[in-house]
Amino acid sequence: MNAHLDALEPSLVWRHFRTLCNTPRPSGHEAALVAILESWADAQGLAHDRDSFGNLRLRKPASPGCEQAPGVVLQGHLDMVAQANSGHAHDFTRDPISTYVADGWLHADGTTLGADNGLGVAAILAVLEDPDLRHGPLEALFTLEEETSMGGALNLAESWLEGSLLLNLDSEDRGQVYIGCAGGADVEVDAQLPSAATSDHEQVIEIALTGLKGGHSGADIHKPLGNANRLLVRVLRSLEAFDARLISYHGGTLRNAIPREAFAQVALPADEVDAAMVAIAGLETILLRELGSGDSGLSISVQRLTEAPEAEPLTLDASVMLLAALHAAPCGVERMSADVPGVVETSNNLGVLSLENGRLHLCALVRSLHDSAVVAMADRFQALFGLIGARVKVENGYPGWAPNPNGELLATFNARHAALLGREPEVKVIHAGLECGILGSKYPHLDMISFGPLIRGAHSPDERVELASVEEFWTLLRALIEDLATQR
Known part of the structure; x- marks a missing residue:
């Protein structure tokens, strides 16, 4: 070949x-x-x-x-x-x-x-x-x-x-x-979050955010590229107005690649689905405008599911807390170098994110020219996700x-x-x-x-x-x- x-x-x-x-x-x-x-x-x-x-x-x-x-x-x-x-x-x-x-x-x-x-x-x-x-x-x-x-x-x-x-x-x-x-380190976040069965008046929809360019989480982190995990979390946050509850999530496959795609299932009141789909379409337009020519291929699609989900949705409180933590998590360039012009000093990539049967897993990659800044960024993750009861560990550090x-x-x-x-x-x-x-x-x-x-x-x-x-x-x-x- x-x-x-x-x-x-x-x-x-x-x-x-x-x-x-x-x-x-x-x-x-x-x-x-x-x-x-x-x-x-x-x-x-x-x-x-x-x-x-x-x-x-x-x-x-x-x-x-x-x-x-x-x-x-x-x-x-x-x-x-x-x-x-x-x-x-x-x-x-x-x-x-x-x-x-x-x-x-x-x-x-x-x-x-x-x-x-x-x-x-x-x-x-x-x-x-x-x-x-x-x-x-x-x-x-x-x-x-x-x-x-x-x-x-x-x-x-x-x-x-x-x-x-x-x-x-x-x-x-x-x-x-x-x-x-x-240098850098992997930050691994894991948690088992509470769930509750869907009710008769809830409808399940699946959201797919695709079409982003992706790239290297170090060399490309300063470029005007979208991170699928960051953006889909933003979409999901917008659905809180409709009492949406997160069922499952899959975004990114490698911690050192900027995620190109992310997928989620949510349950929400059936009579709110139409309004939610209108809100998602409006947010897609907003995100495309924000990304501009840097990442113009973004597409957000929504599908109504007719079969019952394989897993229970998170409780409403757990769903809101998780999405709030993910929305607040550091992502992208944190600081440019003061000593080497044009070089990123510290950054983070929300690389791999999943939720299955209430079990959260996040793998982020922190990088910095200063080993102390890697430690500080990892500590921010521990402080943030500790608020929702998650276990945070730092692995694979390198100088x-x-x-x-x-x-x-x-x-x-x-x-x-x-x-x-x-x-x-x-x-x-x-x-x-x-x-x-x-x-x-x-x-x-x-x-x-x-x-x-x-x-x-x-x-x-x-x-x-x-x-x-x-x-x-x-x-x-x-x-x-x-x-x-x-x-x-």
């Missing part, structure tokens, strides 16, 4: 990316790909090993005469975000990703593409295979479960890596290099990556970028959880940078990569490795 990728340049990179597209690899299901890469390494004569978590390392000795060059660790993560458009049947644990080219970009058919971080991984494999590349000692580090928990990086073996320089290939902007990133604008690796990269492309790159700090922060905490001696090709729509079915940027990325990566091979 995806044979057309073999015709693209650079062929070494795209051939490996084809393997990644054809091998299902959602987070937690990377074993098949690891086995393929180990077999490939054996065929290439490359040493390989794994740490106790399962992270994979491949090693290639230096080119003759470059043995004294600093060791370079090329790093990427093997897993991808599993997101498909509503109605598009795709089993990410079994089905390959189907790709196509349009207007100079590579897309996937109805799903995430996996260019994040598949193209970084493909480029690393191409480096290891390239017979003409002159290089110092190379290590390829492939981590697991980055998209769901940063588990691979968090559990990475210490005193394992040997290199002193690290190239993280998990960035998504052409002409930019990253030297810092936000940020403090910028080092005076690093020698950055200077070498800037010089090579200028020589090849006629300009120095923009030096950036990203509001997303690159693994560099965690890796740096385990290997504080590492001098690190992060760069990559131009990817847009990551973590959503709109994900795409610009073909020309992949060629530029590959040329730059090869040249940088050759430059580093001359250093002592």
